[in-house]
Amino acid sequence: MxxxxxxxxxxxxxxxxxxxxxxxxxxxxxxxxxxxxxxxxxxxxxxxxxxxxxxxxxxxxxxxxxxxxxxxxxxxxxxxxxxxxxxxxxxxxxxxxxxxxxxxxxPQGSLAEMIRAGGAGLGGVLTPTGVGTIVEDSPFCLGKQTIDGKEYLLMKxxxxxxxxxxxxxxxxxxxxxxxxxxxxxxxxxxxxxxxxxxxxxxxxxxxxxxxxxxxxxxxxxxxxxxxxxx
Amino acid sequence: MEKSEIKGFIAKRVAKELKDGDVVNLGIGLPTLVPAYLPDGVHVILQSENGIIGTGPKPSAENAEPKYKIDAGGSPACADTFGCYIDSATSFGFIRGGHVNATILGGLEVDEEGSLSNWIIPGKKMPGMGGAMDLLVGAKEVIVAMEHTAKGNPKILKKCTLPYTAVHCVTKIITEMCVINVTDKGLELVEINPEFTVEQVQAATAATLIVSPDLKPMC
The missing domain is CATH 3.40.1080.10 (Glutaconate Coenzyme A-transferase)
Known part of the structure; x- marks a missing residue:
């Protein structure tokens, strides 16, 4: 080894x-x-x-x-x-x-998942956290998506x-x-x-x-x- | 009401919202007083978002291990005998996934749409939202426990002026003056501290209160 x-x-x-x-x-x-x-x-x-x-x-x-x-x-x-x-x-x-x-x-939960995504080969994270807040303006937020009527932010x-x-x-x-x-x-x-x-x-x-x-x-x-x- | 009694009075009323077995996340400050007022037979499971489900009683000075075991405020803490330690992704999956029954936290501003601002006053300091945005979005019940006004100015508004922590998330507001439920129609006054009249509570509130036909004394 x-x-x-x-x-x-x-x-x-x-x-x-x-x-x-x-x-x-x-x-x-x-x-x-x-x-x-x-x-x-x-x-x-x-x-x-x-x-x-x-x-x-x-x-x-x-x-x-x-x-x-x-x-x-x-x-x-x-x-x-x-x-x-x-x-x-x-x-x-x-x-x-x-x-x-x-x-x-x-946001703490978003950061944890964004890092997890980075390590797990995922292209991003869809999270309801930050919708309607200034997180939407973050360079790490790629936009908003609605899934089954609920809004999510797409985080890098x-x-x-x-x-x-x-x-x-x-x-x-x-x-x-x-x-x-x-x-x-x-x-x-x-x-x-x-x-x-x-x-x-x-x-x-x-x-x-x-x-x-x-x-x-x-x-x-x-x-x-x-x-x-x- | 004496200033010194206010926090304890609010915490005591908040404690009545919690049921035996509830998973609860407490914000810093006033919310941490709540467990001391839980009625006999009501035991809640406390979560510390930095990595504990089932936070135990505060360790004594000789048992504290602050290099290894802290709560989300950075104070020495440890898991209870039934508790466990988890990582941040698991912790916030737990929060966002709806496994937390209630979060109790303070507010700078709350509005009639149930939106809350409590993380930043732009230009003043640079704090950060930490886990607050996730908690507001994920917890089933969001209880804002705070003094009704700040230096005489209303904190309960038609619309928040400070940056939001989260929108349409608050379920209940508990102050030294009253208990307010956030409903689709607006803010419903459901309990009032007998020291105040409805007119006084409304005068201290910048949003229009809907007085419940079943208004009860707050105790």
Whole structure:
């Protein structure tokens, strides 16, 4: 079996300026923290980032710039596609005051399905969410359709160059078991990028996760970083 | 009514809308007070859209694991013994698919068509709709629980002026003054807080209220 385990530096060296990155996590819960930290340290710039939110200005244990918030604060991001960015007020500042960051806001359920569609070979998503709202004006909305008398928005599928996945227990094939509420966007994002890099809080041997307990198959995972304890 | 009593009064009345076994999603703020007022024998299944069906009691400080287990507001949370953890696509399939009986949330503006605006004041801040648009479209009952006015200005309008969160979705509005059902004909006043008259409630409301022939005291 090909060795998928690489160092965190090797992981971020693969990501060029201008890349589009999906990142799992909900307010940083379930994010690949060590990879994001290394990306911040390296200073990779002009990134387009796709995720639920932009992390938090302050983490649960007082961390400064939790999750992708540090990429925002470092001005490494040029475009955000997310559902909610209010916990990192810097996003609003760079968008509305500095005008250096563009933001596309998408309803959470629509974003999840658009990424799922991107990873599942579907041409789009028809959802009733957003009908009659400003989501209709989003560049990701391709119009409205009526099916059996009900209106739906046609939303584009999303795909990325890289996906950064956070997993609590990952074996050396890349099979993932998630803890608590960390599944969130990790599940769909692992299917929707050219290169998928998963960070393990606990890197284990193949066989240590029972096949019944594998949530994301290692077949989706290109590289594994041993992140160590959070 | 004293300002400090208003939220509890509204939450207590909202709690009466919920039935034993209902799946419920609570917005931030006032709605989170509702479970404390559930009548004896009524147990609801709480959903946290970030990934829990069957959210349990808030973990103690030593049991909290905020790196791994949070609710949609980012606070430490965990699944109840009967609950489970799910991913975002499953969570919103659950919501859009009609498996949530009720969502309770606050509002900046609600109008007589049952449309709600509660996610953005343009130019002020950049928040995001998060899961609110999906919840309004997917939940069977959408209950707006809020103070009747903001600094004396009506929040219940003929037509919302702020960007919509969703249109034609609200089923009931519960405030410290009254309970309003959203019907095809408009807003029907079905219960009134005995501290107020119908005229006072109408004066605090920018849409025309249809007074139910069966108007009851709110308690």
């Amino acid at each position: 090909r060795n998928k385990v690489i160092s965190v530096e090797e992981a971020v060296n693969m990501i060029p300026d201008g890349a589009t990155i999906m990142y799992g996590g909900f307010l940083g819960c379930g994010s690949a923290h060590h990879i994001i930290e290394a990306l911040a340290k390296k200073g990779t710039k002009d990134l387009t980032i796709i995720g639920n939110d932009c992390g938090m200005a302050t983490g649960p244990n007082g961390e400064e710039f939790y999750g992708v918030a540090k990429l925002i604060h470092n001005h490494q991001v040029k475009h955000v596609i997310a559902t909610h960015v209010g916990m990192t007020p810097e996003v609003g500042t760079q968008n509305m005051v500095d005008k250096t960051l563009t933001v596309d806001l998408i 599928p999303l795909h990325a160059d890289f996906a950064l996945i956070g997993g609590h227990m990952i074996d050396k094939f890349g099979n993932i078991w998630y803890k608590g509420t960390t599944r969130n966007f990790n599940i769909v994002m692992a299917t929707a990028a050219d290169v998928v890099i998963a960070e393990a809080d606990n890197l284990v041997e193949v066989g240590d996760i029972e096949p019944e307990n594998v949530v994301t198959s290692g077949a989706f995972i290109n590289y594994i970083v041993d992140g160590g304890k959070l």
